[in-house]
Amino acid sequence: MVKKRILLAISLLVIALIFFYYPTEKRKIKKTIRELESWLERKEDLNLIGIAIKSKKARDFFKNECDINFKDKWQRTFSIEEIEKGYYQIMTRFSYLKVMFKDLDIQINENGTAYVQSAILIESKGASVEELTSVNEVILTMEKIEKKWKIKELKIEEILEK
Amino acid sequence: MKVEFNLKKLIFPSLNLFSFIRIASVILITIFIFTQILIPVRLKGKSMEPTLKDGSFHFILRNKFTKIKRGDIVAIKVVSHNILILKRLIALEGEIVEFRNGKLFINGEYYNEPYITVDCDWNYPPKKVSEGKVFVVGDNRAVPIEMHDFGEVQKIRIMGKLIW
Numbered sequence: 497m498v499k500k501r502i503l504l505a506i507s508l509l510v511i512a513l514i515f516f517y518y519p520t521e522k523r524k525i526k527k528t529i530r531e532l533e534s535w536l537e538r539k540e541d542l543n544l545i546g547i548a549i550k551s552k553k554a555r556d557f558f559k560n561e562c563d564i565n566f567k568d569k570w571q572r573t574f575s576i577e578e579i580e581k582g583y584y585q586i587m588t589r590f591s592y593l594k595v596m597f598k599d600l601d602i603q604i605n606e607n608g609t610a611y612v613q614s615a616i617l618i619e620s621k622g623a624s625v626e627e628l629t630s631v632n633e634v635i636l637t638m639e640k641i642e643k644k645w646k647i648k649e650l651k652i653e654e655i656l657e658k
Numbered sequence: 659m660k661v662e663f664n665l666k667k668l669i670f671p672s673l674n675l676f677s678f679i680r681i682a683s684v685i686l687i688t689i690f691i692f693t694q695i696l697i698p699v700r701l702k703g704k705s706m707e708p709t710l711k712d713g714s715f716h717f718i719l720r721n722k723f724t725k726i727k728r729g730d731i732v733a734i735k736v737v738s739h740n741i742l743i744l745k746r747l748i749a750l751e752g753e754i755v756e757f758r759n760g761k762l763f764i765n766g767e768y769y770n771e772p773y774i775t776v777d778c779d780w781n782y783p784p785k786k787v788s789e790g791k792v793f794v795v796g797d798n799r800a801v802p803i804e805m806h807d808f809g810e811v812q813k814i815r816i817m818g819k820l821i822w
Contacts, residue, residue, distance in 0.1 A: 599737040615736035617702070629703035630807055631743050633736050655736060655743065656794065658809040 521645075522602045525610055525638060528645045529597050532557050538593035547587045551580040559639065559646045567654040592621040597634075610645060612636040616652075631655070695720060697739055697817065705796035705807065706731070706744055709773050710820075718742070720818040728764075731820040732794060734811055742817060745794035745808065746773070755793045757782035757803075776800040785810075792816070 519527070535553055542550075558579050565571040574582070587593065601613040616634045637649035671677060692698060697718040704712050709731070718733040726732060726747060733742040748771075749755040749764055756763040760778030762771055778799035787793045787810055795808035 599740045601737060613737055615741040617741065628805065629705075631736055631741060655734065655815065656745075656807050656809040656811055657791075 521604055521610070521640075525602050525604075525612060525645050526600060528557065528638075529600060529612065529614070533595055533597055536593065536595040538587050538590050540592050542587075544588065547584055550587075551583040554579045554583055556644070557647055559641065559648050562647055563649040565649070565651040567652055567657075590620050590622050592619070594619040608640055609648075610636075610638040610640075612638060695723060696821075697733065697742070699733065699742055699744070701744060705798050705801070706746075707798045708775055709746075709797045710744065716744075716820055717822040718818040719821045721816060724819055724821075726816065726819050732792075733817045733820065734794065734815045735817050739817055743807075744820065745796055745811075747792050747794050747816075749787050749793035751787050751789055751791055751813070753793070754784050754786050755782075756784040760799060773797055774799055790814075 535550065535557065538547075555576055558576055560576050561573050562576075562579060563571065563573050596617040596619075597614045598617060599613075599615045602610060603612075604610045613633070613635050616632050618628075618630045618632070620628050622628075633653035633655055635649075635651040635653060636647050638645045639648045640646075697720065699716050699718055701710050701712060701714050701716065710716065728747055728750065730747050731744055732747050733739075733744055735742055748762060748769070754765050756766075757780040760774075760780050762769045763784075766784075774797060776799055780799060780803045782803065785793075790813055791810040792813055793809065794811055796806060798806070
């Protein structure tokens with residue numbers, strides 16, 4: 497009886513380890529999104545050099561060219577250098593910024609593209625602006641490049657149209 | 659007939675098939691109520707202040723069980739019902755909405771909003787609410803108009819109205 501229980505516990509442990517070391521593609525995407533959240537976070541103690549260093553990590557999340565569509569009002573293809581520069585400019589505008597991706601809905605197509613639909617919660621505090629919270633819908637199109645999922649297209653959907 | 663009061667038995671009743679069925683029924687009914695009828699929400703943000711405070715807890719009654727009208731606080735879904743936006747519905751489809759010095763006008767007529775207790779200087783040109791949409795806005799009009807999230811929203815995104 498005791499042996500059976502030990503065997504059962506070992507089997508469960510092995511399954512958990514396999515699950516942990518060989519995650520599914522969906523779990524890999526979720527992990528990338530969590531890393532993206534922490535990249536987009538601006539803590540109050542982060543200085544300009546820290547922001548400049550962090551901006552270089554854009555290459556971990558974005559393809560060399562990325563399409564950004566903002567509520568169908570404007571759309572442009574940004575190079576990775578432009579994303580790094582934009583990241584620096586945005587981060588210096590806030591004293592605190594936190595972006596959270598909630599309700600992730602991930603669909604992987606046969607052609608190797610993944611569509612991620614999510615709600616993004618943005619908490620921010622600017623130098624001259626009061627604390628703000630906003631919610632938007634975002635659709636990411638991701639592609640797997642050198643074993644890493646990277647954003648190819650980013651679309652922010654309009655929920656409330658002024 | 660003698661009835662004995664046994665506190666221990668009342669708190670820890672003996673488990674038999676009937677008690678398991680009772681527990682299962684309570685769980686199922688609770689799940690049904692809190693997924694199909696009511697949606698419990700915790701508010702984050704200040705756009706509905708002073709009516710609803712940041713961090714307060716509320717219940718949304720799904721629109722299958724209620725009729726939504728002007729003045730109701732509605733819950734707007736983003737992707738699913740896990741993240742909702744709470745705003746006040748002020749205009750229906752086809753109506754013309756406008757703000758003049760903070761005062762709301764619907765189809766050119768002044769509309770009294772007793773829930774607004776702060777000074778407001780908003781100016782918003784007349785806009786006809788598109789088909790299939792309604793117009794929503796937060797109660798915190800102390801925020802400058804440029805920084806306040808409001809406007810037209812698709813009716814299909816509305817999950818229900820705030821009842822508590």
